[in-house]
Amino acid sequence: MTGRSALEAFASEVGADGPVAVVGGRTAWDVGGEPDADVRLVAAPVGVVEYEPAEMTVRVGAGTPVAALHGVLAEAGQITALPSGSDGAGATVGGVLAVGRSGLDQLRWGPVRDALLEARYVSAEGRLVKAGGPTVKNVSGYDLCRVLVGSLGTLGLLGEVVLRTRPAPPCSRWFAGAADPWSVRSALYRPAAVLWDGSTTWVWLQGHEVDVEAEAAVLGGLGFSPVDGPPVFPPHRHSMGAAALRTVAGPFLAEIGTGLVHREDPPAPAALPDAVVALNRRVKAELDPTGRLNPGREPLQAMA
Amino acid sequence: MRARTPVDGDADAGLVDDLRRAIGADAVHAHALDRALYARDASTIDVGVAAAVCFPTDTAGVAACVRVARRHGRPFVARGSGTGLAGGAVPLDGAVVISTTRMNAIRSVDVDQRVAWVEPGVINLDLTRSLLAHGVHFAPDPSSQQACSIGGNVANNAGGPHCLAYGVTSAHVLALEVVLPDATVTVLGPQDGLGDVPGLDLRGAFVGSEGTFGIATAVAVRLTPNPPAVQTMLVDFARVEDAAAAVSAVIAAGVVPAALEMMDARITRAVEDFVHAGFPTDAAAVLLVEVDGLPGGVAADAALVAEVVRSHGARTVRVAADDAERALLWKGRKTAFGAVARILPNYYLHDTVVPRSKLVEVLTQIYAIADRHDLLVMNVFHAGDGNLHPLLVFDARVPGTLDRVHAAGAEIVAASLAAGGVLSGEHGIGLEKRDFMGLLFGPDDLDAQARLRAAFDPDGLANPAKVLPAGSRCADLQHVPDGVWV
Ligand SMILES: Cc1cc2nc3c(=O)[nH]c(=O)nc-3n(C[C@H](O)[C@H](O)[C@H](O)COP(=O)(O)OP(=O)(O)OC[C@H]3O[C@@H](n4cnc5c(N)ncnc54)[C@H](O)[C@@H]3O)c2cc1C
Ligand SMILES: Cc1cc2nc3c(=O)[nH]c(=O)nc-3n(C[C@H](O)[C@H](O)[C@H](O)COP(=O)(O)OP(=O)(O)OC[C@H]3O[C@@H](n4cnc5c(N)ncnc54)[C@H](O)[C@@H]3O)c2cc1C
Numbered sequence: 190m191t192g193r194s195a196l197e198a199f200a201s202e203v204g205a206d207g208p209v210a211v212v213g214g215r216t217a218w219d220v221g222g223e224p225d226a227d228v229r230l231v232a233a234p235v236g237v238v239e240y241e242p243a244e245m246t247v248r249v250g251a252g253t254p255v256a257a258l259h260g261v262l263a264e265a266g267q268i269t270a271l272p273s274g275s276d277g278a279g280a281t282v283g284g285v286l287a288v289g290r291s292g293l294d295q296l297r298w299g300p301v302r303d304a305l306l307e308a309r310y311v312s313a314e315g316r317l318v319k320a321g322g323p324t325v326k327n328v329s330g331y332d333l334c335r336v337l338v339g340s341l342g343t344l345g346l347l348g349e350v351v352l353r354t355r356p357a358p359p360c361s362r363w364f365a366g367a368a369d370p371w372s373v374r375s376a377l378y379r380p381a382a383v384l385w386d387g388s389t390t391w392v393w394l395q396g397h398e399v400d401v402e403a404e405a406a407v408l409g410g411l412g413f414s415p416v417d418g419p420p421v422f423p424p425h426r427h428s429m430g431a432a433a434l435r436t437v438a439g440p441f442l443a444e445i446g447t448g449l450v451h452r453e454d455p456p457a458p459a460a461l462p463d464a465v466v467a468l469n470r471r472v473k474a475e476l477d478p479t480g481r482l483n484p485g486r487e488p489l490q491a492m493a
Numbered sequence: 494m495r496a497r498t499p500v501d502g503d504a505d506a507g508l509v510d511d512l513r514r515a516i517g518a519d520a521v522h523a524h525a526l527d528r529a530l531y532a533r534d535a536s537t538i539d540v541g542v543a544a545a546v547c548f549p550t551d552t553a554g555v556a557a558c559v560r561v562a563r564r565h566g567r568p569f570v571a572r573g574s575g576t577g578l579a580g581g582a583v584p585l586d587g588a589v590v591i592s593t594t595r596m597n598a599i600r601s602v603d604v605d606q607r608v609a610w611v612e613p614g615v616i617n618l619d620l621t622r623s624l625l626a627h628g629v630h631f632a633p634d635p636s637s638q639q640a641c642s643i644g645g646n647v648a649n650n651a652g653g654p655h656c657l658a659y660g661v662t663s664a665h666v667l668a669l670e671v672v673l674p675d676a677t678v679t680v681l682g683p684q685d686g687l688g689d690v691p692g693l694d695l696r697g698a699f700v701g702s703e704g705t706f707g708i709a710t711a712v713a714v715r716l717t718p719n720p721p722a723v724q725t726m727l728v729d730f731a732r733v734e735d736a737a738a739a740v741s742a743v744i745a746a747g748v749v750p751a752a753l754e755m756m757d758a759r760i761t762r763a764v765e766d767f768v769h770a771g772f773p774t775d776a777a778a779v780l781l782v783e784v785d786g787l788p789g790g791v792a793a794d795a796a797l798v799a800e801v802v803r804s805h806g807a808r809t810v811r812v813a814a815d816d817a818e819r820a821l822l823w824k825g826r827k828t829a830f831g832a833v834a835r836i837l838p839n840y841y842l843h844d845t846v847v848p849r850s851k852l853v854e855v856l857t858q859i860y861a862i863a864d865r866h867d868l869l870v871m872n873v874f875h876a877g878d879g880n881l882h883p884l885l886v887f888d889a890r891v892p893g894t895l896d897r898v899h900a901a902g903a904e905i906v907a908a909s910l911a912a913g914g915v916l917s918g919e920h921g922i923g924l925e926k927r928d929f930m931g932l933l934f935g936p937d938d939l940d941a942q943a944r945l946r947a948a949f950d951p952d953g954l955a956n957p958a959k960v961l962p963a964g965s966r967c968a969d970l971q972h973v974p975d976g977v978w979v
Contacts, residue, residue, distance in 0.1 A: 243745035335697025399789030428688025448687025464679035475944035
């Protein structure tokens with residue numbers, strides 16, 4: 190069962206009262222805190238509903254494993270911005286969006302949040318609500334999709350989404366060397382990722398074979414050689430400006446140009462401006478006045 | 494469309510005095526002429542009357558204006574360059590207009606990090622020009638880029654020809670310094686422009702909110718490296734259907750051009766008469782296709798595009814030989830609206846999006862709709878995105894014409910929605926399409942949007958009565974201005 194009837198069944202399962210949480214592949218279940226003990230668990234509809242490669246969009250149930258979606262897209266030579274790193278573990282489309290972490294190649298292809306064009310979600314009142322629209326360009330009304338991404342299911346439970354797709358890069362290769370990551374980045378045209386641990390720089394090139402070859406030659410001149418992939422990532426994500434990176438102590442792995450730094454230690458709680466905290470609370474209070482959606486989860490703590 | 498009750502000059506005296514005390518006498522204009530000058534934007538909607546027009550020079554000045562407006566229970570409206578086409582910057586109910594024209598500094602440029610902090614009044618093209626030496630640019634390039642402001646681009650989530658490959662404004666806004674409707678100043682998104690902030694993507698919600706969530710006073714924009722290689726092609730077709738089918742086929746072949754624009758026969762002829770760029774005047778439709786990137790891939794993509802369009806009936810494929818020719822082709826595209834002004838004095842530029850596969854179907858309906866209403870329609874649009882821009886050209890002095898224009902406009906919206914499209918791709922909703930929102934969204938959808946708005950602006954003083962129709966939320970007290978045609 191996919192499409193309209195699956196969505197309606199999902200909405201009636203969620204119902205209009207009582208604490209409820211939606212479960213995906215449980216691969217990021219504790220991000221932002223575990224759900225309260227008395228929470229009823231539901232699962233979102235599964236399956237690709239509509240896929241037109243020439244539209245570069247796909248409509249898919251939010252409970253669909255990312256790997257299954259990417260399998261369907263691969264047949265048409267396409268991909269989404271949902272991180273392919275989560276494929277193997279069983280992460281779902283809805284889970285990835287609800288957590289909102291971008292893939293390693295966001296430097297080139299943009300963050301996960303830009304992939305979401307339309308969401309049909311179940312509101313706190315148990316109603317099916319549509320946010321956004323199915324076309325790649327759309328400024329019809331407020332961009333509710335943006336606040337749903339990264340909201341950990343606290344504003345609405347995603348049932349079905351329309352995602353932007355793009356052609357899969359025909360060639361994808363990793364390199365490592367010792368040059369300064371910022372000068373490496375400017376020597377290249379839009380690399381997919383540049384990583385740095387304070388001494389080694391890793392570069393991910395994606396695109397046409399000829400272009401990757403040409404840039405591989407540039408990298409060769411800087412003393413880089415091909416490697417299988419990125420190094421192992423330390424478990425915790427921090428946000429850090431370039432200046433801070435130059436002086437940071439202890440082991441780290443930085444995603445150059447994104448402000449993200451992976452470290453062994455959890456980040457200190459972020460000191461957000463009061464006005465921003467207040468806005469977060471007001472959005473939650475407006476969209477889930479009784480606090481029944483994913484109680485126990487707090488997006489404001491989701492960096493940890 | 495006529496103005497509703499004009500604002501009583503005396504009643505405004507206290508307000509104007511307070512504004513002058515807050516930001517200086519010469520920064521507040523309140524003469525009838527000033528108020529009239531700022532009563533409308535580039536749309537055909539003229540129901541506004543400003544109480545006063547403020548020209549703050551910094552964030553504190555914007556906050557001060559908002560505080561004064563609040564104290565007087567007055568709404569306030571941010572205004573960039575006034576090129577908006579949806580009536581977004583039209584002041585209703587004697588609103589205080591807060592213009593950003595004196596806030597046009599580029600605060601910082603970090604080329605290593607590819608982030609610049611700019612003030613909202615910076616003109617889009619000026620930003621890109623000022624970055625030339627750094628080898629980077631601001632990717633969103635609306636056809637109005639010589640005039641529109643970055644703040645207006647953010648508020649409308651502007652698009653442009655190069656958004657096909659690079660994404661709309663939202664994808665290029667990393668963080669925002671804003672004055673919220675309660676006059677507090679804060680930053681939405683990461684303070685230094687990079688990294689993730691915990692919590693909701695308030696930055697993303699603010700982009701496209703058309704000045705109803707507060708006023709952006711500085712924008713951290715993403716800087717995009719200039720492509721090392723570019724090829725621009727002018728492709729012409731004897732049949733509109735073939736041109737539209739070629740658009741889908743190019744994308745289906747796995748190429749995402751940097752831009753993929755389409756012009757129909759009428760607009761092509763108007764443009765050629767105007768710029769003399771050698772556009773084929775006997776073509777039913779032309780495509781302007783640009784591919785960019787590293788040289789090898791660009792050559793391969795350009796060859797593939799040429800092959801695909803030829804197999805879809807293209808008569809000729811002209812590749813711009815150099816930058817000068819490339820600039821000329823783009824000049825033709827970007828001055829299309831200017832060219833139209835030479836045919837008839839007025840035009841109404843529409844903006845809807847349909848799935849690419851429905852381009853021919855909806856275009857055919859648009860020609861029929863214009864015929865039925867005895868109007869001239871021309872089409873020049875972002876075909877790669879399915880973003881239609883039917884241009885109804887008319888002479889407003891002919892009695893009854895505007896009514897026919899608006900009737901045709903409503904039918905174009907209906908046809909686009911019926912094809913699975915949306916109301917607007919880049920111009921926004923404003924007043925123009927506000928009362929069409931119910932055609933795209935159900936009551937529960939509108940209620941959710943109204944709640945998001947209430948979270949940002951509980952008192953409803955930031956550009957009220959825009960975007961959402963009255964009654965979007967239960968107990969909605971939004972007032973409906975008289976004389977708005979939609
Ligand atoms: C091996 C591995 C590699 C990974 N690589 C990357 C990577 O490269 N980049 C990256 O960014 N991330 C990566 N991830 C993280 C991945 O993105 C998360 O696992 C994913 O976001 C969680 O999906 P899930 O279906 O398992 O969600 P769950 O763990 O089941 O749930 C996570 C949260 O989302 C909520 N949620 C789930 N479904 C919905 C829904 N339908 N509507 C609303 N809320 C919902 C849940 O209630 C919960 O709060 C990786 C994870 C693993 C295990
Ligand atoms: C000939 C022509 C061609 C055009 N082509 C395109 C195109 O290709 N793509 C496209 O997207 N648009 C196009 N437009 C529409 C218009 O130029 C854009 O919508 C532009 O983004 C408006 O910018 P502005 O500075 O003129 O804003 P204004 O018209 O002054 O304001 C627009 C809206 O933004 C709000 N606003 C302005 N500044 C701020 C701020 N600092 N903070 C909060 N809210 C603010 C206003 O309240 C209003 O709601 C075109 C217009 C014309 C006349």
